[in-house]
Amino acid sequence: MTRKERLEDLAEMGITGAAADVVLKAEALSRHFARVQMAVDSAFRWVGMKALDETHRMALAWAACILDSSGARGICGSGINGSTQRFPAFSNCGSGRKYANDGPAWDAAIAQAASEISTGKDIHLSADYGGLVVVVDGVNYPFPNEKDEFYTEFVGALAMRVIMVKTDINRDALNGFPVEGGEATHWSYIYNRIKTVDEK
Secondary structure, three states: OOHHHHHHHHHHOOOOHHHHHHHHHHHHHHHHHHHHHHHHHHHHHHHOOOOOOHHHHHHHHHHHHHHHOOOOOHHHOOOHHHOOEOOHHHOOOOOOEOOOOOHHHHHHHHHHHHHHHOOOOOEEEEEEOOEEEEEEOOEEEEOOOOOOHHHHHHHHHHHHHHHHHHOOOOOOOOOOOOEOOOOHHHHHHHHHHHHHHHHO
């Protein structure tokens, strides 16, 4: 339902003007919290049996939220067949596309979901020769190396962001991204391995 349609509904109930604005704002906040909860649930559902323990499970759910904003789709990347689909964990969130009309609302919800999932933890992404890792309170948890075109595109986009920073091509490429550690050679290894898989 559009804002205009909702205003018309409220007007039929006799609620107009500033009173209607208050109702719309309250409903928007309620919808946001519902989207956040759906994003949290979707992230953990995607993790499934990939995790070794509960901390690993939390780490992977958090990482899924972060990877969704890695710039692999739409105007920030080539996309698969021009697609702007989200990271697989969030395919059921709204339209499931980053640059659809509901994209910004879900971007905000997934970002907040990441914060809620990682509450109280010192957490960031890093890399080694085993691949992408999630570091939680100083302990490394491996990110699954799935041979999946969606997975490789998102992790590859993140790896290239890190490489742009480490080569001083774009020092701002990681602004807002919780990435610490990992030598340039590790990120290059991840990116090259992904490209090798893509080309097979």
